[in-house]
Amino acid sequence: MAKDKLKVGIIGAGIGGLATALRLSAKAGFEVDVFEANSYPGGKLSEFRLGEYRFDAGPSLFTMPQYVDELYQLARPTNIPPLPYQKMDTVCHYFWEDGTRIDAAASPDAFAREVEEKLKVPGSVVLQKLEDSARKYQLTGDTFLHKSLHHLNTWTTSSVAKALLQLPRLNIFRSMHQDNRKRLKHPKLVQLFNRFATYNGSDPYRATALLNMIPHFEHGIGTYFPEGGMFAITDHIYKLGKEKGVRYHFDSPVEKILVKDGRARGLLVNGKEKAFDLVVSNMDVFFTYRNLLADQKAPERMLRQEKSTSALIFYWGIGKQFSELDLHNIFFSEDYQAEFEHLRQGKIYEDPTVYINIGSKYAPEDAPAHGENWFTMVNVPYDSGQDWDKLIAQTRNRVLKKLSRMLGTDIEPLIEVEDLLEPRSIQRKTSSHLGALYGTASNSQMAAFLRHPNFSRRIDDLYFCGGSVHPGGGIPLCLLSAKIVEQEIKRTHGG
Numbered sequence: 001m002a003k004d005k006l007k008v009g010i011i012g013a014g015i016g017g018l019a020t021a022l023r024l025s026a027k028a029g030f031e032v033d034v035f036e037a038n039s040y041p042g043g044k045l046s047e048f049r050l051g052e053y054r055f056d057a058g059p060s061l062f063t064m065p066q067y068v069d070e071l072y073q074l075a076r077p078t079n080i081p082p083l084p085y086q087k088m089d090t091v092c093h094y095f096w097e098d099g100t101r102i103d104a105a106a107s108p109d110a111f112a113r114e115v116e117e118k119l120k121v122p123g124s125v126v127l128q129k130l131e132d133s134a135r136k137y138q139l140t141g142d143t144f145l146h147k148s149l150h151h152l153n154t155w156t157t158s159s160v161a162k163a164l165l166q167l168p169r170l171n172i173f174r175s176m177h178q179d180n181r182k183r184l185k186h187p188k189l190v191q192l193f194n195r196f197a198t199y200n201g202s203d204p205y206r207a208t209a210l211l212n213m214i215p216h217f218e219h220g221i222g223t224y225f226p227e228g229g230m231f232a233i234t235d236h237i238y239k240l241g242k243e244k245g246v247r248y249h250f251d252s253p254v255e256k257i258l259v260k261d262g263r264a265r266g267l268l269v270n271g272k273e274k275a276f277d278l279v280v281s282n283m284d285v286f287f288t289y290r291n292l293l294a295d296q297k298a299p300e301r302m303l304r305q306e307k308s309t310s311a312l313i314f315y316w317g318i319g320k321q322f323s324e325l326d327l328h329n330i331f332f333s334e335d336y337q338a339e340f341e342h343l344r345q346g347k348i349y350e351d352p353t354v355y356i357n358i359g360s361k362y363a364p365e366d367a368p369a370h371g372e373n374w375f376t377m378v379n380v381p382y383d384s385g386q387d388w389d390k391l392i393a394q395t396r397n398r399v400l401k402k403l404s405r406m407l408g409t410d411i412e413p414l415i416e417v418e419d420l421l422e423p424r425s426i427q428r429k430t431s432s433h434l435g436a437l438y439g440t441a442s443n444s445q446m447a448a449f450l451r452h453p454n455f456s457r458r459i460d461d462l463y464f465c466g467g468s469v470h471p472g473g474g475i476p477l478c479l480l481s482a483k484i485v486e487q488e489i490k491r492t493h494g495g
Contacts, residue, residue, distance in 0.1 A: 006493060009267045009276035010034040011254045011292070014043025014430070015475060016466035017282030018237045019071060019482035024280075025244040026075045028486065032246045033276075035269055037253035037431070042234035043282075043466075044430050044437075045475065050417035053317035053373045054366040056230040057421065058430075060357035060375055061328065063217045064476035065224050068233060071479070075240040083236045084227040086362070091218045092328040094192055095406055102192070103326070108219055121186045129183055129193065134220050136213035145471045145480055171209035176202075177337075179209035191336050195353070198379055200472050201308025201438035203340045211442065217476075225327060225362045233475065257281070257292045257462065264462040278493070280463045280485060285452045286433035288464070296459065302452055306443065307382040307436035308473070309343055310423040312395055316374040317367065317417035322407065325372075329356040331406055343381050348395050352378045354402060371416065376403075382434040383423035392422055432468070439468030454484045463488060 008024050010017050013036035024030040040046055044058030065085055072082050087106070094102040102118050105111045108130050112123030171179045180193045196214040197204035226232040242248070249269070256268035257279055264279040281288045289298040331354040333339045342349040357375040360367035367373045378395055404411045423435025432439075440451060452469040456462040465481040467473030 005029060005031045006277040007031045007275070008033070008278045008280060009274060010280045010282060011257075011267065011288070012036060012043065012282030012431075012466070013038075013041040013238070013248060013250075014282050014466055014478070015045050015234060015237070016478040016481050017280070018042075018234065018241060019479050020280050020282065020465045020485050021246045022071055022075060022237060022241040022244060023482055023486040024489065025241060025246045028490065030278075032241075033249060033274070034241075034246060035249045035252045035254050035267065037251070038429070039250050041238045041248065041250075042231065044426075044432075045230060045234045047229065047231035048419070050315065050317060050419055052368040053315075053371070053417055054229065054359075054363075055315045055373055055375060055419075056357075056359060057315075059230060059475050060359075060377075062224045062226055062230065062233065062475065063221060064479075067476055067479040067483075068236065071237060071240060075244055077240055077243050080236075080239055080243060083232065085224045086227070088223045088225060088327060090326055090328075091223055092330055093324070093326050095329070095331045096188060097332075097334055097406065100188060101324075104192075104219075106219065106222055111219060115189060119186050119188055121184070121189055125184060126189075129180075130215060130219050132183070133213050133216040136210060137216045137220070140210065141213065145477065146483070171212075174209040176204040176207050176209050176211055179212055180204070188332075191332055194336060195330065195332075198309070199474060200442050200477075201310075201379075201436065202442045203344065205337060205340055206443040208444070223328070225359075227363070229359045229363050229366060254283075254292060256294075257288075259293070259296060259459055259462075262458075263460040264456075278461045278463065278489060280465060282464075282466045284431050284433050284439065284466070285464055285468045286439075287431050293459075299452065299457075302440075302450065305440040305450055307434050308438035308441045309379050310382045310426060310435040310437055311421070312348070312378045312380045312392060312423075313421040314374075314376040314396065314399070315417075315419040315421075316376055316415050318372045318374050318411070319370055319414045319416045320409070321370070321372060322409075324407070325356065325358055325361070327358060327361050329358070330354070331356070331402060339379075343379065346381045346384045346386060348378065348380050348391055350398060351402070352395065352398065354378055354399055356403075380423065382436040383427065384434070388422055388424060392420065437467075438473030442472065454481060455488045461492075 008030045010021050013034050021032045021034050025032045046057045068083055091104045091106050112126040115121050115126050116123040180190045184190050194204035197207050199214050252269050254267050254269055258266040266275040286303050333351045333353045339349040355377045358372050360373045400412050426432050426435040454464050463485045465485045467478050471477045
């Protein structure tokens with residue numbers, strides 16, 4: 001007699017939940033149901049339209065496309081083509097108030113030449129910096145990103161032994177800023193590399209220099225753009241899951257994780273109990289415990305950790321084409337350190353760094369022929385009770401003045417449609433505690449170890465994926481969290 005398939009209930013159709021569902025259905029052959037409170041899949045990686053403009057609501061940077069390709073290879077679909085995407089020749093356009101502009105090429109050599117021409121810093125300095133980023137990733141990435149940190153056998157491998165031998169070169173006891181200042185010296189170049197801390201909502205003046213591996217993602221592996229925009233990633237994985245038999249239930253918020261005799265045994269959805277052999281939460285780990293496991297002991301120390309930064313995003317349909325802008329653009333603050341000091345204090349600096357993503361540069365159908373869809377973002381603190389209405393109005397005015405000044409064009413009259421996302425609405429729409437985009441902050445040497453593991457230590461058959469648990473936030477790490485969950489389930493249940 002054939003063995004019955006294990007039944008898996010997944011809470012949340014964010015990118016981590018979608019990938020976990022696909023992996024467990026396609027590779028392990030489990031029976032999978034996904035319950036999502038919203039009416040659409042993707043969580044933060046969603047989309048919306050305003051008039052003639054389409055916007056990707058959340059993540060705007062696509063790196064490590066091999067993890068999406070891997071899901072396709074696992075699914076082996078019959079009617080769905082691979083996700084089409086293109087590699088970007090330019091990583092980002094950087095702007096400073098004094099008129100300095102660096103168009104950072106993906107090619108390390110071209111990037112080094114640009115820096116040498118614009119900042120008079122020897123190109124060899126940039127190349128050595130990128131080599132150091134690659135070395136940090138190669139020595140530690142496999143351990144910290146691809147495996148659970150919560151099993152002894154993770155730490156008894158040859159790769160860990162090799163990393164330990166190289167420990168002095170990893171500079172883990174310096175901050176990112178200290179490491180960058182020592183290596184790069186030029187203030188603008190230091191600022192450019194400090195900005196990579198914001199990948200996971202960190203503070204470059206506090207976070208360990210180990211995070212200086214992040215530039216390797218862009219300049220070593222590359223940045224990409226999926227045909228049709230970032231939501232195409234969500235749509236692709238969602239459709240792969242449907243073909244493999246995953247059942248999605250939208251407008252279906254989970255009310256409780258059912259625990260019996262120390263094991264997760266089902267979910268309460270719309271007042272009805274649904275039995276499952278395994279439960280996976282893609283919900284923010286804070287709300288998983290507070291709302292869905294209120295009758296269970298919670299890991300209080302973990303839940304009380306410092307939160308990452310949040311974001312204030314203005315979605316602007318701009319009625320003009322700007323040839324000097326590209327897909328990714330950053331307008332730096334004159335005082336980066338002061339900006340992060342304000343964030344630590346729960347404030348927004350008067351001269352914030354502004355990031356603009358313009359998907360219509362490569363997906364022209366996302367804007368009318370005369371316009372561009374600007375995803376205009378400022379890093380802001382998580383919600384601690386600030387007067388957000390006042391802060392949003394102030395920051396909008398300051399951002400418009402800054403961009404108008406630096407682009408030599410009055411921006412506000414060009415805005416044809418507008419919407420915004422801020423810490424309160426981020427929590428409301430995505431259940432991210434206090435609007436923190438990346439869960440807990442990564443501002444200490446121990447941050448990676450303090451993230452919640454991908455399994456419960458107290459409740460058997462309960463697992464966790466997504467940006468608020470190991471290995472962290474962002475599309476690649478959420479996809480890797482799904483892979484780790486699959487490995488954890490195979491460890492105890494086979495498949």
